[in-house]
Amino acid sequence: MSSTLGKKLLMALTGLFLVIFLVVHLSGNLQLLLNDEGRAFNVYAKFMTTNPLIKTTSFILYAAFIVHIIWAIILTVNNKKARPVGYAKTSASTNSTWSSRNMGILGTIIFIFLVIHLKNFWYVMHWGPIDMVKYEGQEYRDLYATVDMAFSQLWYVVLYVVAMLGLMFHLYHGFSSAFQTLGLNHVKYNPVIKFVGVAFAIIVPAMFAAIPVIIYFKNF
Ligand code: HEM
Secondary structure, three states: OHHHHHHHHHHHHHHHHHHHHHHHHHHHHHHHHOOOOOHHHHHHHHHHHHOHHHHHHHHHHHHHHHHHHHHHHHHHHHHHHHOOOOOOHHHHHHHOOHHHHOHHHHHHHHHHHHHHHHHHHHHHHHHOOOOEEEEOOEEEEOHHHHHHHHOOOHHHHHHHHHHHHHHHHHHHHHHHHHHHHOOOOOOOOHHHHHHHHHHHHHHHHHHHHHHHHHHHHHHO
16 A cells, blocks of 8 residues: 555656656747747757756656656556456546546557657657758757658647647646645645646647647648
8 A cells, every 4th residue: 555655656756747847848849930940949959968967857857757657557557456347337437537547548648659759859869860050150950850841741740639639638637646646635725736737738738739730731
């Protein structure tokens, strides 16, 4: 019991750290929409992949992702063992939300998205192949061109939109679950916490999803 609580605690803490990453990542990615042929985004991407402090934080980020995913699998397997027949269908929908019962599926969609995403953007940024551009005599990797080309393909845009819908439901349940695990639910502040959680779960994935859609139609 206590070890389940420990795992849940780690899920909540890594989850909240990943939420902070999402905000930083979204603000950086929004520069893709500036009308500057990718200059601001490429300068930002170089800074994010070469600054020593950010590089160190990146390793904490990778660790947070790995712990969050592995602990999720362990918790799901343990829950299944504890309740091999599952909930009766009728009581499940009255006692819990669709998102909470499908965290495993939603997490899997996000995981598949992440593998494709990291292979095509993160790997290419670090190890190429990638074109170079020069701004004021300084060389930069043209990550903007890589992203722009990827989002010119419809299947890629659809993948991002579907994954971001998955992220929406995942965050919707994740927030309330994390606050409950951390004991941050309070009668007076509950409605505010719930509102902030729901707003975040909708707005952030919607803005992520808008980026490939806007780039696709710009290049259409
Ligand atoms: C429109 C949506 C998105 C775009 C355009 C985008 C773009 C990029 C690009 C260009 C990189 C490589 C450059 C870098 O390392 O900073 C990257 C890295 C990364 N992305 Fe995304 N991303 C999007 C959504 C997401 C989402 C929703 C997640 C998580 C659920 C995510 C997770 C990551 C991670 C973990 C990295 C590696 C970061 C690091 O090395 O520090 N991305 N993304």
